[in-house]
Amino acid sequence: MAAKKLKEYLHMRRVRHKAKDWIDIDWEGAVIKHPLQKDGSSCGVIVAKMAKEIIQSFPRIPNITFSTTTDSMRAERKTMALELLQGSVFQMDYWCGICASKDPPTSTAATATSARKSDTGWIQCDICDRWFHGECVGMKIDDLKKAEDHDWLCPLCQ
Ligand SMILES: [Zn+2]
Ligand SMILES: [Zn+2]
Missing domain, CATH: 1.10.287 (Helix Hairpins)
Structure with missing residues (x-):
């Protein structure tokens, strides 16, 4: 199946x-040999780890061994979270730090592809360098113009 x-x-x-x-x-x-789950909450971690080992050793059938103690599962969660974040497709230089989109929040599909930072009301944080849609941080075009003259901090840095 x-x-x-x-x-x-x-x-x-x-x-x-x-x-x-x-x-x-x-x-x-x-049939793949694998370690057994020892708690009631780590099935997702174990499945993800097994999937990764299967993909990495393909076409060989892996003999999967890893520790499933509470401490090991905790460490594994952290490793996976960091790996996912590092491999994330989020591009800080291009995408809004609030809505994670590179298109204007109110644009239609027709204008979205041609829209650029300069003509859609974006603002960059002077501390973290993330870009934000004016709309996503509650700023109108006038507010954005005023903010150009001095330092601006994003909601994440305030
Ligand atoms: Zn946004
Ligand atoms: Zn910031």
């Missing part, structure tokens, strides 16, 4: 995103 679903997903990926990798693999089921 999982192999069938995966094939469907890869097919959709090829049709919609024209991705060609992973499509010619003859998937089959296997």
Whole structure:
């Protein structure tokens, strides 16, 4: 069932995103040895860790061993959080620090692609250098113009 679903997903990926990798693999089921969960809340951490090991050792079937003590799971959560943040697609130089979008908050799809910081009312924090839509920090064009003359601190730095 999982192999069938995966094939469907890869097919959709090829049709919609024209991705060609992973499509010619003859998937089959296997039993993977893995450590057992010792608490009532770490299943997500363990599943994510297993998925990562499977992907990294593909096409070899991994023999997964890691500690599942409370301390290990805590450390694992932190490592994963940092990895996700570091690999995040958020681009501080281009995207609004509040809504995480590079398009103007009220724009239509037609104007969004051509919109630039200079013509959509953006403001940059003088401490953290993040950019913000004026609208996302409650500032009108007049407020933005006034703020140009002196230091401005974003809501995260105030
Ligand atoms: Zn915004
Ligand atoms: Zn700031």
